[in-house]
Amino acid sequence: MFYRLLGDSVQIKELNDTIKQIAPTNISVLITGESGTGKEVVANLIHSQSKRKTKPLIIVNCGAIPEGIIESELFGHQKGAFTGAIESRQGYFEMADTGTIFLDEIGDMPLKTQVKFLRVLETGEFMRVGGNKNIKVDVRVIAATNKDLKNEVQEKNFREDLYYRLRSINLIIPPLRERKSDIKVLFYFFVQQFSRNNNLTFPGIDDEAMDYIMNYVWTGNARELKNFIESILVLYPGQKLNLENVKKHLHPETEFSSPLPVIVNRTQYENYDKDFFIRALAELKSDIIDIKNLLNKQEIIKIKNSVSSDDFHIPKSRIMNMNTDEFEKEYLKFLLSNNNWDVKKVSAILNQSLRSVYRKIKKHGIRFED
Ligand SMILES: Nc1ncnc2c1ncn2[C@@H]1O[C@H](COP(=O)(O)OP(=O)(O)OP(=O)(O)O)[C@@H](O)[C@H]1O
Numbered sequence: 305m306f307y308r309l310l311g312d313s314v315q316i317k318e319l320n321d322t323i324k325q326i327a328p329t330n331i332s333v334l335i336t337g338e339s340g341t342g343k344e345v346v347a348n349l350i351h352s353q354s355k356r357k358t359k360p361l362i363i364v365n366c367g368a369i370p371e372g373i374i375e376s377e378l379f380g381h382q383k384g385a386f387t388g389a390i391e392s393r394q395g396y397f398e399m400a401d402t403g404t405i406f407l408d409e410i411g412d413m414p415l416k417t418q419v420k421f422l423r424v425l426e427t428g429e430f431m432r433v434g435g436n437k438n439i440k441v442d443v444r445v446i447a448a449t450n451k452d453l454k455n456e457v458q459e460k461n462f463r464e465d466l467y468y469r470l471r472s473i474n475l476i477i478p479p480l481r482e483r484k485s486d487i488k489v490l491f492y493f494f495v496q497q498f499s500r501n502n503n504l505t506f507p508g509i510d511d512e513a514m515d516y517i518m519n520y521v522w523t524g525n526a527r528e529l530k531n532f533i534e535s536i537l538v539l540y541p542g543q544k545l546n547l548e549n550v551k552k553h554l555h556p557e558t559e560f561s562s563p564l565p566v567i568v569n570r571t572q573y574e575n576y577d578k579d580f581f582i583r584a585l586a587e588l589k590s591d592i593i594d595i596k597n598l599l600n601k602q603e604i605i606k607i608k609n610s611v612s613s614d615d616f617h618i619p620k621s622r623i624m625n626m627n628t629d630e631f632e633k634e635y636l637k638f639l640l641s642n643n644n645w646d647v648k649k650v651s652a653i654l655n656q657s658l659r660s661v662y663r664k665i666k667k668h669g670i671r672f673e674d
């Protein structure tokens with residue numbers, strides 16, 4: 305658990321100050337920021353620095369609950385409220401009574417539910433689904449979103465009155481790329497955390513590799529940085545990290561074996577796709593050649609066993625010791641001379657295409673007068 309948001313940028317310092325100021329109050333808070341910036345960390349900090357810290361913190365991901373059941377999940381239901389409601393049930397607001405509710409992905413809350421939610425915010429009251437009496441709770445509300453709520457209001461996906469009610473205290477977490485000094489702090493924090501938990505040693509990182517990391521556009525923010533560190537510590541255990549190691553895993557368009565999911569733009573993605581298919585095709589082709597060679601070898605061993613030394617005018621032991629090429633040449637010569645140099649007939653005997661037999665004749669330099 306954290307006591308404060310990690311980072312030494314001005315923005316993080318300000319955020320930590322604001323959290324300290326608002327945490328002890330009951331005021332509702334809206335946290336906004338791109339995915340992976342630390343919204344859940346902030347929600348936890350607010351709760352743990354509040355007077356409610358010994359009371360429940362209920363975390364609800366509004367985006368993950370199907371529209372049809374979200375009201376009953378949040379506000380509970382009475383027995384018989386709908387088919388399958390065999391028992392009355394408490395919702396998350398009742399469970400969070402005297403504590404805090406963290407409504408993540410609030411931008412995904414259905415409009416109908418928003419009405420009920422606004423009423424809870426204003427009065428602390430609501431009714432269970434199918435119920436007819438008001439329930440009053442004492443719940444501190446923290447909401448978060450990575451959507452632009454103003455835009456959602458314009459698109460009529462989010463109620464304007466709720467938006468204004470929520471945004472009175474709005475903590476905005478800037479993306480990692482806009483607070484570069486935090487990258488280094490988080491880097492060492494995640495390295496320490498991961499190596500301690502996994503008994504790994506970390507001999508350090510070159511300056512130029514660190515520069516590269518600090519200037520990288522972390523579209524997935526702290527979460528992406530954390531995942532990157534975990535992968536790289538596993539891939540280069542006990543090694544000092546250099547620019548090459550780092551670049552390899554932060555450039556999916558040049559290094560297609562990158563194990564990290566990184567968001568790339570469309571053109572890069574298309575090249576990545578093309579490279580991948582060309583490589584895959586080349587590999588497939590070489591596999592086919594290998595299989596063909598193997599079959600060919602087995603075929604040749606079979607033929608070697610079946611021919612007599614008289615046919616070849618060569619001792620059997622010598623035949624068995626011939627390599628594939630030598631034998632192929634002798635066998636082809638033998639077949640041709642015994643079949644009146646009828647290449648078509650020989651190709652039928654060998655069950656090979658005419659072209660392939662011609663190619664072999666050429667390859668072994670077999671002349672018809674031989
Ligand atoms: N300032 C920070 N200090 C310490 N850890 C952080 C910080 N910011 C982010 N993290 C870590 O980064 C990861 C992502 O953070 P979190 O889950 O809070 O992001 P989020 O904004 O809720 O993302 P999403 O929108 O995808 O849900 C977590 O492992 C968290 O511990």
Ligand SMILES: [Mg+2]
Nearest residue numbers: 340343344408
């Ligand atoms: Mg989150």
